[in-house]
Amino acid sequence: MANVVWHTKLRIYLDLLKDDLDHPEYEDLWDMVYGMDKMLAARNVPVAERELQCGGVCREAGVVAWMHLRMRNGRREAVHERREDEERHIRPMSDEHKAYQERILRAAEEAGFSGDSEVRTRVGRSWIQTDTLVEGDDGRRIGWEVQLSTAGGEGPRSVRARAAKAEKNGITPAWHTDRAAYAYRNDTQWTRSDKLPAYIIARTGDLRIVSGFRAMDFWICDVHADYPCPDGVRRCGKAHATPKPRDVLFDDLVRRTAEGTIVPVQFRTGTKVHRFWVTNVDRDRLEDLHGDETRLPPLQEEDRPRATASPNRPTCRVDAAAVTAAAAPVLPDPARSASVIPLQPAAPAVETTAARAEQGISENALSPSAAPHVNEPRTGLPASMVALQRAADRERRKLEQLDDHAERTDQRRMWFEAAASVQGEVTRYARAKRLNRAEVALELRRVVGDYRDSGNEKY
Numbered sequence: 001m002a003n004v005v006w007h008t009k010l011r012i013y014l015d016l017l018k019d020d021l022d023h024p025e026y027e028d029l030w031d032m033v034y035g036m037d038k039m040l041a042a043r044n045v046p047v048a049e050r051e052l053q054c055g056g057v058c059r060e061a062g063v064v065a066w067m068h069l070r071m072r073n074g075r076r077e078a079v080h081e082r083r084e085d086e087e088r089h090i091r092p093m094s095d096e097h098k099a100y101q102e103r104i105l106r107a108a109e110e111a112g113f114s115g116d117s118e119v120r121t122r123v124g125r126s127w128i129q130t131d132t133l134v135e136g137d138d139g140r141r142i143g144w145e146v147q148l149s150t151a152g153g154e155g156p157r158s159v160r161a162r163a164a165k166a167e168k169n170g171i172t173p174a175w176h177t178d179r180a181a182y183a184y185r186n187d188t189q190w191t192r193s194d195k196l197p198a199y200i201i202a203r204t205g206d207l208r209i210v211s212g213f214r215a216m217d218f219w220i221c222d223v224h225a226d227y228p229c230p231d232g233v234r235r236c237g238k239a240h241a242t243p244k245p246r247d248v249l250f251d252d253l254v255r256r257t258a259e260g261t262i263v264p265v266q267f268r269t270g271t272k273v274h275r276f277w278v279t280n281v282d283r284d285r286l287e288d289l290h291g292d293e294t295r296l297p298p299l300q301e302e303d304r305p306r307a308t309a310s311p312n313r314p315t316c317r318v319d320a321a322a323v324t325a326a327a328a329p330v331l332p333d334p335a336r337s338a339s340v341i342p343l344q345p346a347a348p349a350v351e352t353t354a355a356r357a358e359q360g361i362s363e364n365a366l367s368p369s370a371a372p373h374v375n376e377p378r379t380g381l382p383a384s385m386v387a388l389q390r391a392a393d394r395e396r397r398k399l400e401q402l403d404d405h406a407e408r409t410d411q412r413r414m415w416f417e418a419a420a421s422v423q424g425e426v427t428r429y430a431r432a433k434r435l436n437r438a439e440v441a442l443e444l445r446r447v448v449g450d451y452r453d454s455g456n457e458k459y
Helices: 029-042 083-090 095-110 159-168 180-184 250-259 280-291 320-327 334-340 350-359 383-400 405-433 437-453
Strands: 004-007 012-015 052-054 067-072 075-080 114-123 126-135 141-146 172-177 190-192 214-220 239-245 262-269 272-279
Touching: 029 067, 052 067, 052 075, 075 083, 095 114, 095 126, 095 141, 095 250, 126 159, 126 250, 141 250, 159 172, 172 262, 180 190, 214 272, 214 280, 239 272, 239 280, 250 262, 262 280, 272 280, 280 405, 383 405, 383 437, 405 437
Parallel strands: 141 172, 172 190
Antiparallel strands: 004 012, 004 052, 067 075, 114 126, 126 141, 214 239, 262 272
16 A cells, blocks of 8 residues: 555646645545546456556656555555555565666676566556566566565465466566575475675675576486386386486576576476476476387286295185095096106116217207207306397487487487397297296396496497
8 A cells, every 4th residue: 555646647646644635726636536436446447547556665666556546444545456566665675685686687788688677567457577577589588586585375476376477478487585495395496595695696706506406317217227216116117317406606597597598397206396497408308208108118918027925824714624625535546547647758878878978968958948049158148138238228328428309319219129129039038948037137237237347348
């Protein structure tokens, strides 16, 4: 509320504390102005079209703040249309807040960008009030909001609602604070610096952002990964990304957001959404990671680990009659036993065993389950399988060295094709040897890792 109102049509100030509104030359001035305002309100005329503006703090600050009149308990009152205009009367801007606004404008102008403070952008019948608006490249608009006091978390005037409204109307919200508790809020992309006095903020030296900027670490979920699988499984073999906190200078953040080289992202972990700033390169790689539908072939039903016996005691109770029947001896049928008992192969003669030993032929080589694979003498796994795994690893390392989006897409497809070939070879080998497929895959990764660590592989 304000005590002084500027009438845009009459071009006079109205002092509500005085009976004649400080204009004795006009008789019944209050009744005329108040009656006209009530009539326009009854006809649903917007407040911005009723010819009444704040003539006090808002007008002195160069802000156009529309108002309407009302009577409460016999007292005349002028009410602002927007709450932020009302707060301008209640809580004056601090010196630290002004220092941040001046620094944002100075950093933007040094990089060749224009900007202004306390900008009001028309949105339908309402406004968007921005502390400092920077005009960047390609029509990019960065709306800086310096929040050094308490900010609401719910309601139409909350940070989330104001940031969403700005983003909906083409303004990228950039909220900055010096409160540590705001670093854990995910209602917008907060950035935070240490709590400093105004004269240090206004200096041209380095002002460091200690929270709100991340560097994305992209990795493969295998036995060599440093992070646990975010999907909750042991090792899924997929590509994941992990955000890592990084410091950045405040002036660099202002310039690079206007250039578009630092952008806001939303990163989901489980059911929680985190909001922070990253480079545009990390943003593109993150979109590639989440938008890629290529996946390794799933395990077939027969390739899954077989169920094993439980170490716990059985919980079912056996019927006594069944136990008695099972304990009764059963005499064998001589006529049937001859056809049921398989014929046992005769033991090899001593001369045959000695001849095989002289020729270097082992018993396992003559068994029907021997696979026709050429095994590496050091690992026991087929050499072809190890070579395929090394080739897939080389394709993955090539992907890590690329920055172009199109090249990364082609290289990612080549990597997944090579990885699919490895998985198919592991499946065939485990099925032929009647081994657990997961254990074969784990052993293959260990063997390839040992081979790489020994320095035998050429990069």
